[in-house]
Amino acid sequence: MSDEENFYQGEAGSSFTYPMQAGNIKKNGYAMLRGFPCKVTEMTTCQAGKHGHAKATIIGVDIFTGRKYEDYCPTSHNMEIPFVKKQEYQLMNIDDDNYLTLLLENGETKEDLKLPDDQLQIVEKLRSDFESQKDILISTIQAMGQEKIISYREIVN
Known part of the structure; x- marks a missing residue:
């Protein structure tokens, strides 16, 4: 070789x-x-x-x-x-196609996660909070090569 x-x-x-x-x-x-x-x-x-x-x-x-x-x-x-892994990412942006731009711990960005289609109330509230300039942490669950948003919360300083 x-x-x-x-x-x-x-x-x-x-x-x-x-x-x-x-x-x-x-x-x-x-x-x-x-x-x-x-x-x-x-x-x-x-x-x-x-x-x-x-x-x-x-x-x-x-x-x-x-x-x-x-x-x-x-x-x-x-x-x-x-193997189930829970992660938290800081939200940086939500684009027009409902894809999120998330900040990883190492400073890089992640752009492959989409807002869930089956949780409209959470999505609307998340968009509203993001547009209000709130700092938001997104919680996800990962297993079997898939990832899903399970919740979010505001970062309180």
Whole structure:
């Protein structure tokens, strides 16, 4: 191999999920239910019958769409758990296509996040606060290669 070849590296731990025993999943945690990243709203277990394992019933809400999912799994088997990351960015601009310009901690800008279409009240209030020259922090949630705005707040000096 020559020295001229460039190799690009991904983030360390580039997997979107990690395994965890179903019996160890807790309420208000996260789990992949039916292939979707969900926040667990209910977790119940039933004892082993004469032909099998103790089973867990896990009910959760998709963190991006709000849709409810339910899944069953033996408590001793592994389930996939998504890596979920919450971030805050300072809002710099909102363009005409509803894309935000956000300031990262390192001083660079991020311009690939769009205002949510399904939260019109929050969007209108955010636009109003931004046009009133308020300093705003945007809170986002990231999982499975997706990112969504979950809330915002005014920076109080």
